[in-house]
Amino acid sequence: MSVIKLTGGRVIDPANGINDQVRDIYVKDGRIVAALADGDKVSAEYNVSGRVVMSGAIDMHTHIGGGKVNIAREMLPEDHRGDPVARTEVTRSSCGYCAPGTLAAGYRYAEMGYTSCFEPAIIPMNARQAHMEMGDTPIVDTGGYAMLGSDDFLLRMLVANEDQKSINDYVAWILHSTQTLGIKVVNPGGISAFKFNQRKLDLDEQNAYYGVTPRRIIQTLTRAVHELGVPHPLHVHASNLGVAGNVDTTLATMEAAEGRPIHLTHIQFHSYGTEGDRKFSSGAARIAEAINRHKNVSADVGQVLFGQTVTASGDNMSQYRNAAFASPKKSAVMDIEMEAGCGVVPFKYKDQNFVNALQWAIGLEIFLMVEDPWRIFLTTDHPNGAPFTTYPHLIKLLTDRSFRNAMLDTINPDAKAMSNLAALEREYSLYEIAIMTRAAPARILGLTDRGHLAPGAAADIVVYTENADRERMFEKPDLVFKDGELVVRDGKVVKVVRGNTHVVKPEFDRGIEKKIEPYFRRFHSVRMNNFKISDDELCECGGGSKLIPHACGKRS
Amino acid sequence: MTNEASSTVVTEVACPFCGLACDDLSVDTAGEALAVVGGGCAKAQAGFARLGVSHDGASARVGGQPASLEAACAEVARRVKASAQPVFAGMALDVGGMREVMELADAAGGVVDHLYSEIGWRSTRVVQDVGYVTTTLAEVKNRADLIVLVGTDVVSKASRFFERYVWNDEAMFEPAPAARRIVYLGGGLNTAAGQSPDGRAADVFDFDRARMPEALSTLNALLAKQPVSEAAPLGIELARWQALVEALRAAKYSVLVWMAGDFEPAQVDLNINAIMSAVRALNVTTRSNGLGLGGADGELNASMVHAWQTGYPMRTSFASGIPLYDPVHNGTARLVEQGETDTVVWISALNDKTPPPPEAKVVIAPPTLKLEHEPEVFIPVSTPGVHHVGHFFRGDKGAALPLRALRATRLPSAAKVAAAITAQLKEVSA
Amino acid sequence: MSALVLALRNAPAQRVDVGSLNPTALAGLSLADIAALTLSVGKRTVRVDDLFELSGDDSSDVVFRGDCSKLERIGAGMKSGRVTVDGDAGAYVGQGLLGGDIVVKGSAGAFCGTGMKRGRIEVTGDVADFAGAAIPGDMKGMAGGLLLVGGNAGERLGDRMRRGQILVSGNAGDYCGARMIAGTIAVAGKVGAYPGYLMKRGTLILNALPAQMLPGVVDCGSHRLGFLSLLYASWKGLPGPFGALDASACTVRRYMGDMGVSGRGELLVRGG
Amino acid sequence: MIINGVSIDDTFAEAFGMRGIRLIITAYNETWALNSANAMTGFATSVIACGAEAGIERVLSPAETPDGRPGVSVLLFAVSSKELIKQIERRVGQCVLTSPTSAIFAGLEEGDPVPLGKTLRFFGDGFQTSKQIAGKRYWRVPVMDGEFLVQDTARMVKSVGGGNFLVLADTQVQALEACEAAIREMRKLTDVVMPFPGGVVRSGSKVGSKYKALSASTNDAFCPTLRGATKSELDERIGAVLEIVIDGLTDASVKKAMEVGMREVCKIGAAGGIRRLSAGNYGGKLGQFQYHLREILK
Structure with a gap:
């Protein structure tokens, strides 16, 4: 039994309404407890007086595992050469800047105070690989969202006008079979359309073969996720990613949810207008206004930061188009197993490039204009907008207006002129940063024991020395505890532990397998029983990760 | 995991003995050695038989x-x-x-x-140097209308490719599997499996496979609507090459298949580069994909x-x-x-x-x-897959299959x- | 001042990256500083003076002595100065060279001159495969400067070469100029199979074509090409056959290819 | 100042700062190099209407040219960098690219870059290729007789246009023969050209005109036929005036050319009907350079 005491820290715990109060925190066997029981003996006490204490940060959208990420790693030896992670007494060697190995990713996340990371685009057939990669991502908890919407099984159900209950059963079956925490839809129906040689698909445009529209897919899946009681709303990568004028598509996509919860991911890439000489402008104001008005809508930003990165997406329709802009000039595009696809395109965002600079400004505009920090999330869509290691820099941009404006003065002047960023005075407080990186992601994912510091919570705790330079503060915490173990001291991993895997297990009628099993036999490349991942197998994939199921309160 | 409690036959077993990782095998566990009694191929049968004993005496x-x-x-x-x-x-x-x-x-x-790895690193070089446009086996099974096997018959190494992914009873989309068109580039291949169920022979471009660069250079030039230096590259009338190019352009979902190990080692990445060049040219107007098979x-x-x-x-x-x-x-x-x-x-x-x-x-x-x-x-x-559970990546990167423990061992x-x-x-x- | 001589005490069993021991990187360091630099030999970390006996003091003129065939990245990235290898060198000689001269008085390993942008590398003996070629994942191989090879070159000479010149006095292996983007390769001897495979642009100057040619390389006939006289004149006095070419003899047979990938590359056969 | 009976006016030639360039045209033989060079420097007498002033500097032996073929060096001048670049693009494009067997190279190593092949290459419609040789880039543009070889970039320098002197003689023939003699010697110099036909101009001008549309008009003060009707600069003995205009890459080269030309005229002297040497100027208000005749002939 281990008992830890963190003494005298300034606790910032928005989930429990605590803003900068001096409190002692007790940890017993990996969990936060209110006080010590008789006979408990503190095995380690840390005097953290004057220092800022938060729960471990949660990245709710980061591409850390699965086929496309591994393609990116293989594709970019030139990325890795300059960015090695040296072996130490406790850590293994690894490497990679924008496409790091899982070991490097886990160490670096932990060293920034992140203790949970969620892979947002798991192709069901590829779930095993995603769990294996996440299992080899040390220290942090993981989980993922299963991709549906371009899978032929669902599209056939829609064509056959099957009832919502059957669809809900299928969706639940996918969540169970892939051991995931939510459902993601990527360019709804568009990945399928690309296989039929369609090169674009608007929200109300029909798939050439199925006749199904993206709107219908979103309606059906938001409803399914909601009715199944899955905590996390449908995670939507909307149609027309990156296309000038897509702000209209994005606003229409919000409406398509018909008031049900919907999460729009990397919304920066979906907030483009067509004004100005170059027919490319910021749609941030309209997007922020819509989010402020629609309480059912949440979003993560997918901020762009300048430099070399690689874009990895399930949206192979977009990525095939983007391959023309690859830098360096190489790209991988795949159609995958009647379910989805992927595209990997290296990209360099340049501050003197008008479009890139405006993308940067649009992301920040959205951050600053969305009023409720509980519904907007701090992401770069790692590695699509920038590698996750840029988060401390992003936090500084959000918390420090003069720094932000100084940066704004250095970007492409035409882009600067097209942005209202300079007029936005908001500076995020530490409390708001804690909301968007801890409390809110835990809440929107249904992680009841993460993202806060109340008794019963898992002891994922980070201690920072406050620094007016928030980039310095957040890039190197003093202490990081994972499930009560000290894993990082002074920004360096001192102990490697294995994180847990978060999943949901909604109730459903197993009779759906009578439809699914023959489909697999007739059309798929594997048998249904070899597709499903059992709990035991998940733990093996995860290299021994503990499975943490989260409750679903069925709503239909 | 048996059909019934009394049976010694385990069904839906995934096979770790080649890159296809077929998962429809039935394996009888009754005997001293494991016996493949359903699905499978000669390689699977031999593998399960040879390795599927307990070996408890080994030290x-x-x-x-x-x-x-x-x-x-x-x-x-x-x-x-x-x-x-x-x-x-x-x-x-x-x-x-x-x-x-x-x-x-x-x-x-x-x-x-x-x-x-001597082949593998050269193959990996393609994604490092130019990337790729590829597909996976279930897509081939349901969509492919024209399959070009570049320097490989696949079946010599992965025997059930046609059985499981080409000549199926049905496909989700047009054309019906039996109407698929099969083309082999290269001679000395086992092309029997490429014959359609209704007896249509595959189209074989018969030439010395060490000369594959010449074939790919011809195809790419014709796809780019450029001239070639010979009236009959590799001794094959230009009209036949031209017809293949037209067929590729007309196909809705062509698939160009290779096995890196079937190329001359020094040619591996260059040939795959050349295939990718053709695939990218085709994707300007239609859909075409590469399919590299390996993984044994x-x-x-x-x-x-x-x-x-x-x-x-x-x-x-x-x-x-x-x-x-x-x-x-x-x-x-x-x-x-x-x-x-x-x-x-x-x-x-x-x-x-x-x-x-x-x-x-x-x-x-x-x-x-x-x-x-x-x-x-x-x-x-x-x-793994015989004595203990595990995971196996299929050669198209499309799936990781769970392997079963069928025979206890110390x-x-x-x-x-x-x-x-x-x-x-x-x-x-x- | 006399050249800084790094004489190997014993040839190492494993490859050793000595890229850091170049005139640019050593500028301003004392002999003691240099002696105390560390290198990796397999799993061991050794001091420079564990591996080499050091003498001389002019770090702008570095000489490697002994069997240097395991020493990698000799002269890599240097901006000026001179590096001499008295004998064979390992792989990646002059990787990313930005200026100065490297002379290998022997043969060099694979990827000689990869990514070099300026400067000159002279190898009196042979170069192994991928001389002037891109390493895996890099978009270009040699990107400028001059690589002179006294002996033969291996396969994939100038693969993905982007700029610069490679002159080979002996033969070159298969796939010479594969995937070439620009630049000039001249081979005085024979070349192996399929020169110019997937070549986009650039120039191969050959004395004869091999038997195995690609159909995508097409004959454009015999012509006088004026740029050759400028090119030959620029080579005047270089060691080997190219230093003695008649600048006015610039009639060649011109082949273009590889037609499937833009087809703007050329194979020029001398005396054509 | 009087030299050999020739009176040297106490005046000066007023010249202008221009942008100048040397280009080297080579060809299969001298004839074809000259054909190209003549065309390229044709209709380039005055920037007033031609956009450029140009001329052949000299014929080059094969040993003197970059590609070892017979060649010609030409000088071109214009009032601005922009205009010079435009004129070069047009003249090289129409008169060198078009001319059989031609190639063209930069003739100056220093100065500001001027696109040469950089823009002309597009004539190659994608078949053009570039080569870097000894640190310089060249373009090879396929044309019907082979390849047009053109250096990517040439260099231009600040130079001088409009150096001049006037030859005042008894008769038209005497003035002309004196100018011919001067030009013969001046053409032996480098860095200068005399851009008018045969190097000699008769239509000296003054600033302004009675016609609003014209900014310059005949220099009536030097027109012998108006001697009585205008405020003439000519006494009754002068029957004709001719002018030699000089453009040069440097101040010194213009001065040198004026000296060589004037001395040659003075050699003929009063005995040959030469009375005076004068020069054109605008009162020193327009040009940055002033060449005082008496100083030059000191």
């Missing part, structure tokens, strides 16, 4: 003498610790085995090299795990404490030949036929592996052995 050996597993692992740890540059070769492993070997290799400052002997298990853990593909040296990728110089054969390694550790749980190089001082393999020389340490291991898995050596190594370090 580790040190210096040719029986030794305990612990003693043998300690001896390996001592050797890799003392080695100036250890190499971990073979690597016919499941995912779990590879994961543990990676930890060992890093701790030992070694290099990891799969037995197919756990090739993809090794390459995938290596890439995700370290960032780099195999043939990376961990000697200096940071990963250094050099596929040209870190091949086992070269390291041995140039005297750069003093310790080759051969680890192979799936392959008991490929002999380790004579320089391998440590062999960790099934007891059925025939050794020409007694290594200094031999540790017999069980086989032999340890390669993963367990590697972990034991790593633990010993850290003891030695500490």
